[in-house]
Amino acid sequence: MNIFQIFHDRIAEILGQITASGRLPALDPARFVVEPPKDAAMGDLAANAAMVFAKDAKPHFPNPRQLAAEIATALAQSEGVAEVEVAGPGFINIRLKPTVYRDVLRGVLCAPDDFGRHAPSASDGTGHSRTGTLSGKVNVEYVSANPTGPMHVGHGRGAVFGDALANLLEFSGCEVTREYYINDAGAQVDVLARSAYLRYREALGEAITIPEGLYPGDYLKGAGEQIAKAHGRALLGKEEREWLAPVRDIAIAAMMDLIRDDLQALGITHEVFFSERTLHEKVNGVCEIDRQIEELRAAGLVYEGRLPPPKGQLPEDWEDREQTLFRSSDWGDDVDRPLKKSDGSNTYFAADIAYHKNKIDRGYTTLVDIWGADHGGYVKRMTAAVAALSNQKVDLDVKLCQLVKLMREGEPVKMSKRSGDFVTLREVVDEVGVDAVRFMMLYRKNEAPLEFDLAKVLEQSKDNAVFYVQYAHARGRSALRQALAAFPDLDVSATALSRAPLDLLEDEGEIGLARVIAQYPRLIEAAAAAHEPHRVAFYLYELASYFHAHWNRGKDRPQLRFVNPLERKLTGARVALVVCLTSVLASGLKLLGVSAPEEMR
RNA sequence: GACCCCGUAGCUCAGCCGGAUAGAGCAACUGCCUUCUAAGCAGUAGGUCGCAGGUUCGAAUCCUGCCGGGGUCGCCA
Known part of the structure; x- marks a missing residue:
């Protein structure tokens, strides 16, 4: 039972009657709000309808207070209303009879788990709020950390945010899929494989030194042992091109196990893990990404052309050349974006296009991507891509999470270099508990930087x-x-x-x-x-x-x-x-x- | 150089598609309690909402331009 909704509907009805009497044009009720008043002394509910529609009402209601007065008079007859008054520039302040709150409380008591819930109902029109759609299939993609090591605290923020948002949307009547995009293609997982190969040799008794550029973390020892177990000494002394793929597979699987454990510690489970690699795999000589590019080319969204060099600092190896470009500037982006690297392979963006097309094809009406703030420059092109791919039928909302700064007693926590790593998410969860981590990460807007004080969240006081x-x-x-x-x-x-x-x-x-x-x-x-x-x-x-x-x-x-x-x-x-x-x-x-x-x- | 995010009280932050006197916690100041309703309670003070314009009945909120902080800027994901 949402009393704000109920009274919004009632006022809309009253406005409808005035429209029927010919003194108001047809108006969109979504434009006004019923909200708690600034001050409880003003009553229980406040509506700004008369002011919002002041312009439309001008011919018959020279000023908003007159329209408000007419609405107030009609509203005074309404059930549960004790008193209505017009205040300020034209607010309609409603004081409710105490019975209304008793009804609300009884509603909570009868169905405590459903209070505030919006059943995934069909098209009754109430699934649409004023700011967004709250019905239909929604895909929330979050975490999506590279499978190259354990999660750090920054990942944790996106993970918690995405998970809570998914819960919230589900509670609000959406059919939600929680999805993880595994970045298991590209150079980084090759680096992972090389690092794991060293650990494999180590597991077989060799003394190793880890060169610059590879992942030095201890967490790869397990992967090395797994490789040794699966392949024995068979991979020793071979060319990289022979061992890279099998080692990579095992290493990625091991890292995903690690990440899944980290997520579990946070109480997070995804329904879908989507592998980027599947988009690169060739079937009959063509991969999904290429297929999508050709479809877009056929639709006129992809062309061969040149790009002006970036202003400001010019990359060392910049060369002006013709390349395959996506026409994202037609859909709100600043420039068109390349889909092919100079070696002919696909860019990350190209893969992401194919991935989002896949999501669109799975029937979602809203896509939500949770990214780190360092990907901010990527938002426009992806939003453009989804608009183009779905012919503007599907909304993409990218939520950026700012970085987390770990503190202890007001002092920044030093990043441990011990294992070539930062403070892991797991360490923080183990220290302060999952409740503190989740709540504090949500006790801040996602786009604001977050200071997380390990000491404060354990205090048993009002400050916490x-x-x-x-x-x-x-x-x-x-x-x-x-x-x-x-x-x-x-x-x-x-x-x-x-x-x-x-x-x-x-x-x-x-x-x-x-x-x-x-x-x-x-x-x-x-x-x-x-x-x-x-x-x-x-x-x-x-x-x-x-x-x-x-x-x-x-x-x-x-x-x-x-x-x-x-x-x-x-x-x-x-x-x-x-x-x-x-x-x-x-x-x-x-x-x-x-x-x-x-x-x- | 371009784009994105941020700028609100001394500090950390809210402010819900523009709405009434801009809020909370901490810190400060003033009282109260010394408990069995469990890790205090009540109150006071504190703000040119970064700056300057614009839109309008009305702007912290929307638009433009600056200033300051952070991020990003073919072939990293």
């Missing part, structure tokens, strides 16, 4: 948002346990709680809590439409803070406490409220992939 939110949940669960201790026969089943005398919830703090709870569905919809899971984290913090503040008032005023051994009915009503609260906290935490503990001890 993870703790604060989880504590609110634990505290709520504890209240429920206390109620059961005071009234052992108290029925806390969903049906019983939904029949609790909620009209006894009269305190401003209780009503305020209900008000924030009622905002959850709206928050979810907005966060999902904007592809911004961080909003969920901030909402949870706010909800927790309302709860803690109310709880603290009970210290001085015991009559406000949730459990009162002398007041069975009142305790029942407050327990119902607390169950609503913990349900919403648990629901939001689940979307973020963070646990909702029963206690913090």
Whole structure:
């Protein structure tokens, strides 16, 4: 039950009636919003419809306040409305009867897991929000780290972000596929293979030194042993071109096992692992990438031509030559982009075109790619490509995650050079736990840089948002346990709680809590439409803070406490409220992939 | 040189397709509590929203140009 949605619909209906009376043109209801007012003293809901439509209404309503007044009058008759007033330049402020919040709470109690959820319904029109489509098949591609070593902290951010976004979209009614694009083609995996080959020789007893340019990490020892196990001494002394492919296969598989373990430690699983190499594999002499290029050429999107040299620092080996170009500048990119390297092989972009075409062909209506910020320069061409490939039918939203700066007590953590590596994601997860990592990485906009303080996230204090939110949940669960201790026969089943005398919830703090709870569905919809899971984290913090503040008032005023051994009915009503609260906290935490503990001890 | 992201309180950051007096936490200052409702509570103070224009009834939000920080810039993925 989304009260904001309900009143948006009602106001749209009233506007429709005014239109029918000939005093307004037909208007798009998606243009106005119903939102919580700036200040709770102004009421429960605020609508800006009269101001948004001021221009259209001018002939019959010279100023927005007059239109607002007419809407307000009609709205005052509406169910659940206590009072409507026009304020400021033309806001319509609605004060609700307390029964509305009781209905909301009962809704939560009856179906705690579904509050805020949008069923994957068909075309009832409600799947479309004002900012994005919240229905249909969505592919979220995230992590997609090169299979050349364990994940580092930066990868972790994209991983957590993508996973939470996927959860959020699923909860909002989309059919979501979580996908990992394995960059298992190209020079980097050859370097990996050469590095693994050294480890293979090492596993067979040779003393090795790892030259500059190869991966020195210890994590390749396992791969070396696997190669030794599979091939014995057979690969020793052979030419690289003989051992490269088999070694590479084993090394990549080993690295993917490593990465999958890292992801598992973060609670992340993908449904699809898509191998870039499959796009390069030739069938009857033609690979998927070439096939796509030729299709695009036939469609006039690919041509042979020259590119002006890049301004600024000119690459040393720049040579002006004719090459195969994708007409991305026709679709919003700055210049056309090359698809072939000088040696005739395909560029990464060419492979990515084929890959995204594959996703389009699998029937997704929205594609979301999660990339590191260093790939920012790549966004336009990919967006252009998807637009061209799908004839603008499919949306691509690329979300860039900024880098993570690891701190400890405010001091930057030194990157360990020990294994030729940085601080791995696994080390961080092992040190502070998956909940802290996930929550903190989501407690920031994706495009803002993130400082992650290893000491702070373990603090058990209000300064630490993870703790604060989880504590609110634990505290709520504890209240429920206390109620059961005071009234052992108290029925806390969903049906019983939904029949609790909620009209006894009269305190401003209780009503305020209900008000924030009622905002959850709206928050979810907005966060999902904007592809911004961080909003969920901030909402949870706010909800927790309302709860803690109310709880603290009970210290001085015991009559406000949730459990009162002398007041069975009142305790029942407050327990119902607390169950609503913990349900919403648990629901939001689940979307973020963070646990909702029963206690913090 | 071009493109992308960022610039909001001393610090770290929110601010939901333009909306009412720009918010929170930390730090600072002032009180309160010394608990059994568990790792404090309440309050005060603090901002030319980088700068300058523009769009409009209205701009932190949209547009343009600067300034500052970061990133990227055929044949790395």
